[in-house]
Amino acid sequence: MVRLPETAKEVVDLHRSHVFYSWAAQGTVNPITMDRARGVHFWDLDGKRYVDFASQLMNVNIGHQNAKVIAAIKAQADALVFAYPGMATRVKAALGQKLAEITPGDLSKAFFTLGGSEAIENAIKIAKLVTGRGKIVTRYRSYHGATMGAMTASGDPRRLAVEPGIPGVVRVLDPYYYRCPFNSTSPEDCGERAAQHLEEVIRFEGPENVAAVLMEGVTGSSGLIIPPANYWTRVREICDRYGIVLICDEVMSGFGRTGKWFGIDHYDVVPDIICMAKGLTSGYLPLGATVVRDWIARHFDDNTLWCGLTYSGHPMSCAAALACIDVYSDEDLIGNAQRMGQVQSEWLETLKRKHPSVGDVRSIGLFGVIECVKNRETREPMAPWNAKGSEMGVMADVAKSLREQGLYTFVRWNWIFCVPPLCINEEELAEGFGMIDHALSFADRGVV
Ligand SMILES: Cc1ncc(COP(=O)(O)O)c(C=O)c1O
Numbered sequence: 212m213v214r215l216p217e218t219a220k221e222v223v224d225l226h227r228s229h230v231f232y233s234w235a236a237q238g239t240v241n242p243i244t245m246d247r248a249r250g251v252h253f254w255d256l257d258g259k260r261y262v263d264f265a266s267q268l269m270n271v272n273i274g275h276q277n278a279k280v281i282a283a284i285k286a287q288a289d290a291l292v293f294a295y296p297g298m299a300t301r302v303k304a305a306l307g308q309k310l311a312e313i314t315p316g317d318l319s320k321a322f323f324t325l326g327g328s329e330a331i332e333n334a335i336k337i338a339k340l341v342t343g344r345g346k347i348v349t350r351y352r353s354y355h356g357a358t359m360g361a362m363t364a365s366g367d368p369r370r371l372a373v374e375p376g377i378p379g380v381v382r383v384l385d386p387y388y389y390r391c392p393f394n395s396t397s398p399e400d401c402g403e404r405a406a407q408h409l410e411e412v413i414r415f416e417g418p419e420n421v422a423a424v425l426m427e428g429v430t431g432s433s434g435l436i437i438p439p440a441n442y443w444t445r446v447r448e449i450c451d452r453y454g455i456v457l458i459c460d461e462v463m464s465g466f467g468r469t470g471k472w473f474g475i476d477h478y479d480v481v482p483d484i485i486c487m488a489k490g491l492t493s494g495y496l497p498l499g500a501t502v503v504r505d506w507i508a509r510h511f512d513d514n515t516l517w518c519g520l521t522y523s524g525h526p527m528s529c530a531a532a533l534a535c536i537d538v539y540s541d542e543d544l545i546g547n548a549q550r551m552g553q554v555q556s557e558w559l560e561t562l563k564r565k566h567p568s569v570g571d572v573r574s575i576g577l578f579g580v581i582e583c584v585k586n587r588e589t590r591e592p593m594a595p596w597n598a599k600g601s602e603m604g605v606m607a608d609v610a611k612s613l614r615e616q617g618l619y620t621f622v623r624w625n626w627i628f629c630v631p632p633l634c635i636n637e638e639e640l641a642e643g644f645g646m647i648d649h650a651l652s653f654a655d656r657g658v659v
Pocket of ligand 1: 327
């Protein structure tokens with residue numbers, strides 16, 4: 212039997228020799244070890260406790276080690292570990308039905324994947340198959356995944372190293388009001404102009420060549436951009452005008468994160484396809500889904516769906532998702548995301564008043580970010596887009612301080628993400644924001 216490494220040093224050393232980390236020059240990675248977890252906390256192999264303000268990778272929405280989901284996984288393992296995707300199983304049937312119930316409008320049929328990137332890949336394929344068109348319009352401030360198609364669809368700089376990627380991806384500017392590319396003076400104007408810009412680009416590209424518009428419901432890792440109230444409705448109108456499939460990426464903003472099942476639910480818009488993953492199982496097992504509206508589902512009654520994966524609809528993952536969805540409802544986690552989201556947003560406003568380095572704070576439900584600037588007038592970011600190494604400046608000190616204090620989250624360029632599990636309570640939020648308050652004193656040193 213394989214002997215598991217015991218100490219933190221042994222674990223890290225073995226990783227260094229034999230395991231790659233994501234998105235990093237391997238020599239620069241200084242990992243936290245992880246031993247056990249519960250609720251909003253986890254512990255490293257030396258027994259140090261961390262508050263998890265990133266829900267790991269913005270996916271452990273229900274919190275760590277929920278007993279009901281673990282029991283469901285164990286029961287499914289006893290009943291049936293695997294069935295090939297062509298088999299009909301009880302858990303896959305029930306999950307398809309459940310997703311039709313919680314998604315908006317007539318979104319009704321799911322293709323199951325292993326995660327978010329594959330959900331995006333299959334949405335792109337489906338949009339191309341159903342329209343017979345080739346181009347996909349996405350936004351610059353976006354992340355849709357790491358596989359080649361999803362990576363190309365992303366505006367995130369992680370795409371740059373592997374460009375040109377797949378053909379036919381065209382990107383547009385974002386309705387990012389704090390840094391509005393159209394110099395708007397109201398969120399509505401920013402939303403309207405961003406929509407006009409989208410339509411103009413579509414016309415330049417030839418609407419008859421555009422299969423889909425693909426956007427995050429609420430933008431996550433590219434700066435937590437909450438679309439202005441009018442934006443999504445305008446995007447829906449434009450897609451309808453030109454027969455373009457509207458794909459909403461809810462991989463990060465779905466499953467209660469924003470205080471509703473899906474980010475798009477705040478806008479009363481029904482996209483043609485929703486991509487989901489992360490909170491679908493809260494990471495207890497890997498699963499994603501591409502869920503389509505009736506008219507797309509009907510198209511594939513007579514036309515072949517050219518999509519397939521060995522692990523599509525894996526019974527273990529479907530069982531975990533069903534239990535996880537029950538937990539959202541039974542424990543009122545979406546209601547808690549709304550209530551604690553209010554508390555979080557008060558904390559964010561308090562920190563903004565106190566710290567001159569805080570230029571903007573944004574949050575919806577328990578999906579929040581602090582945007583640090585060198586100067587509130589000029590809004591110069593405390594670290595630039597795609598900052599690396601020493602370009603991080605004082606933001607590196609912020610990250611170091613958070614880790615030392617025992618708060619785990621993402622400090623990406625000039626953003627500090629606040630995305631805790633949805634089961635968090637007021638005391639736990641206070642503990643986390645207390646640590647962020649202290650860390651921001653390092654950012655304040657960068658103010659000019
Ligand atoms: C909005 C969004 N889409 C897609 C993905 C890709 O999902 P995965 O990493 O599960 O492939 C992510 C991952 O962070 C994401 O945030």
